Amino acid sequence: xxxxxxxxxxxxxxxxxxxxxxxxxxxxxxxxxxxxxxxxxxxxxxxxxxxxxxxxxxxxxxxxxxxxxxxxxxxxxxxxxxxxxxxxxxxxxxxxxxxxxxxxxxxxxxxxxxxxxxxxxxxxxxxxxxxxxxxxxxxxxxxxxxxxxxxxxxxxxxxxxxxxxxxxxxxxxxxxxxxxxxxxxxxxxxxxxxxxxxxxxxxxxxxxxxxxxxxxxxxxxxxxxxxxxxxxxxxxxxxxxxxxxxxxxxxxxxxxxxxxxxx
Amino acid sequence: xxxxxxxxxxxxxxxxxxxxxxxxxxxxxxxxxxxxxxxxxxxxxxxxxxxxxxxxxxxxxxxxxxxxxxxxxxxxxxxxxxxxxxxxxxxxxxxxxxxxxxxxxxxxxxxxxxxxxxxxxxxxxxxxxxxxxxxxxxxxxxxxxxxxxxxxxxxxxxxxxxxxxxxxxxxxxxxxxxxxxxxxxxxxxxxxxxxxxxxxxxxxxxxxxxxxxxxxxxxxxxxxxxxxxxxxxxxxxxxxxxxxxxxxxxxxxxxxxxxxxxxxxxxxxxxxxxxxxxxxxxxxxxxxxxxxxxxxxxxxxxxxxxxxxxxxxxxxxxxxxxxxxxxxxxxxxxxxxxxxxxxxxxxx
Numbered sequence: 099x100x101x102x103x104x105x106x107x108x109x110x111x112x113x114x115x116x117x118x119x120x121x122x123x124x125x126x127x128x129x130x131x132x133x134x135x136x137x138x139x140x141x142x143x144x145x146x147x148x149x150x151x152x153x154x155x156x157x158x159x160x161x162x163x164x165x166x167x168x169x170x171x172x173x174x175x176x177x178x179x180x181x182x183x184x185x186x187x188x189x190x191x192x193x194x195x196x197x198x199x200x201x202x203x204x205x206x207x208x209x210x211x212x213x214x215x216x217x218x219x220x221x222x223x224x225x226x227x228x229x230x231x232x233x234x235x236x237x238x239x240x241x242x243x244x245x246x247x248x249x250x251x252x253x254x255x256x257x258x259x260x261x262x263x264x265x266x267x268x269x270x271x272x273x274x275x276x277x278x279x280x281x282x283x284x285x286x287x288x289x290x291x292x293x294x295x296x297x298x299x300x301x302x303x304x305x306x307x308x309x310x311x312x313x314x315x316x317x318x319x320x321x322x323x324x325x326x327x328x329x330x331x332x333x334x335x336x337x338x339x340x341x342x343x344x345x346x347x348x349x350x351x352x353x354x355x356x357x358x359x360x361x
Numbered sequence: 362x363x364x365x366x367x368x369x370x371x372x373x374x375x376x377x378x379x380x381x382x383x384x385x386x387x388x389x390x391x392x393x394x395x396x397x398x399x400x401x402x403x404x405x406x407x408x409x410x411x412x413x414x415x416x417x418x419x420x421x422x423x424x425x426x427x428x429x430x431x432x433x434x435x436x437x438x439x440x441x442x443x444x445x446x447x448x449x450x451x452x453x454x455x456x457x458x459x460x461x462x463x464x465x466x467x468x469x470x471x472x473x474x475x476x477x478x479x480x481x482x483x484x485x486x487x488x489x490x491x492x493x494x495x496x497x498x499x500x501x502x503x504x505x506x507x508x509x510x511x512x513x514x515x516x517x518x519x520x521x522x523x524x525x526x527x528x529x530x531x532x533x534x535x536x537x538x539x540x541x542x543x544x545x546x547x548x549x550x551x552x553x554x555x556x557x558x559x560x561x562x563x564x565x566x567x568x569x570x571x572x573x574x575x576x577x578x579x580x581x582x583x584x585x586x587x588x589x590x591x592x593x594x595x596x597x598x599x600x601x602x603x604x605x606x607x608x609x610x611x612x613x614x615x616x617x618x619x620x621x622x623x624x625x626x627x628x629x630x631x632x633x634x635x636x637x638x639x640x641x642x643x644x645x646x647x648x649x650x651x652x653x654x655x656x657x658x659x660x661x662x663x664x665x666x667x668x669x670x671x672x673x674x675x676x677x678x679x680x681x682x683x684x685x686x687x688x689x690x691x692x693x694x695x696x697x698x699x700x701x702x703x704x705x706x707x708x709x
Contacts, residue, residue, distance in 0.1 A: 153573065154572075155569065155572075174572070175573055176575045176577045176578070179572070179573055187569065187570065191567060191569065192570070193562070193563055193567055194566070194567075195566055204560070204571070204574065204576075205574045207560060208574065210556040212555055212557070214552070214557055217552055217557055218548050218551055218552060218588075224551075224555065228554075228555070268573070271573075271574040
């Protein structure tokens with residue numbers, strides 16, 4: 099960890115290429131412990147690519163990704179999750195054929211220490227732990243506010259609840275850094291408001307959040323800091339109000355979009 | 362409800378030898394039971410992790426050959442002047458070896474093919490079964506080739522001065538296979554309802570999401586392959602000590618196909634599915650034989666029945682029945698509302 103700045107995650111000169119196409123070039127930024135940092139930028143700016151590289155879904159062509167002193171480059175997604183870096187996906191992604199509570203139980207995978215042999219032998223410790231996991235899953239569902247749906251199939255949830263379930267699955271993995279990829283895309287304003295309230299509680303529980311989002315009202319309200327990305331490069335870094343006034347941001351992205359959102 | 366049904370089924374299965382005197386019927390039930398165990402093991406891979414092993418009979422056959430060879434003893438030249446000899450071992454030990462070596466083969470196949478998965482796993486498993494069959498056919502010194510391994514001793518439980526019992530004949534073997542099936546069921550059920558089973562299901566349903574919460578893909582696929590292969594090996598060992606002869610035809614593709622049919626028709630990814638499928642497709646050919654129709658037509662009837670079941674219940678018999686049962690339970694849960702609505706309608 100970089101003690102001076104309190105950086106939890108440091109991304110240093112990260113570049114990502116698809117064949118000959120450069121998606122991200124020389125991207126450098128820090129995420130500080132406990133903050134909500136938003137990554138904004140027009141479509142194709144490289145936000146999701148950066149997410150994928152940080153969480154091990156895409157190889158970085160260059161640069162370093164360091165979380166709390168551990169280099170993440172080259173690690174598998176499961177190993178990165180075990181270090182406390184957990185993500186959600188842009189496209190709604192749950193285990194749709196399973197019940198809501200089963201989804202969260204799958205998310206609790208890392209909290210479980212059962213050895214396969216102990217499972218096969220049916221040791222009492224396994225049953226004890228299983229009960230503890232079910233309790234914990236209930237707590238997580240209560241935290242995001244969909245506990246009443248726990249026995250229903252994930253596929254039967256309404257859209258807003260589905261996106262809360264995604265967050266519940268991610269939270270079950272006990273992240274210290276949570277990466278949310280457009281969590282409120284497609285939500286109506288009521289769902290968005292309720293989601294922001296949940297996000298506030300996640301942050302209050304001490305989880306650092308890195309957010310990719312197009313909903314500017316939400317970004318401006320919830321973020322401690324905002325990074326603006328354009329064509330694979332960071333063009334601005336600052337507080338929400340600084341970003342709103344930043345001339346390059348307005349030119350690249352915010353100007354027309356924000357105007358439209360406000361109008 | 363579910364528990365009561367399971368207890369009733371178990372009581373029924375235990376009672377069968379008491380009122381079925383026909384030894385041929387018992388024989389059919391024993392062989393069906395053995396293949397049902399193999400189908401249960403295949404279901405762990407196919408139903409829970411979604412990986413299709415089209416060479417599953419290889420693990421079954423390896424189990425049969427290993428247990429036969431260890432119990433018969435062998436002496437084989439691994440090099441012209443390197444003779445390896447094994448004296449005959451007790452059958453229970455031979456069966457444990459069969460389980461261990463089948464499990465090891467499952468591990469090796471899993472390690473090799475799960476880096477790529479999907480179609481590659483299917484191809485690797487088919488090839489593996491074929492290679493093992495050719496080895497069994499051509500390594501005369503070890504396996505007797507097409508001449509088969511004969512006079513395989515039956516399982517004997519003997520503690521000097523306490524008990525000395527051999528599983529000879531239909532009734533003891535029936536109970537032996539039933540006990541083994543229960544053990545296999547319990548092992549699979551425990552696994553499926555645990556962290557490991559959830560990880561397997563998660564990988565099948567949504568691999569990127571499963572990885573994002575820390576589930577290691579290869580580890581759980583390999584685990585399921587090991588357990589699946591070991592149980593198939595146990596089934597093979599049971600088969601060898603019951604039939605008492607093993608030849609390379611045990612590796613024929615048709616046996617794998619039979620297991621796949623049992624799993625898919627019964628309902629993959631359900632614990633009861635392979636049991637229902639196994640009983641139906643284990644007993645069906647014998648049932649059809651009792652009708653006075655030519656054998657070709659019996660197989661046509663077998664195929665037609667399979668197609669009919671799969672087209673009516675594409676996800677398998679057990680999932681279809683449980684859906685029907687749940688719907689009925691839900692309909693019964695709201696009789697008050699329904700009758701109220703009916704009364705209102707009648708009044709209008």
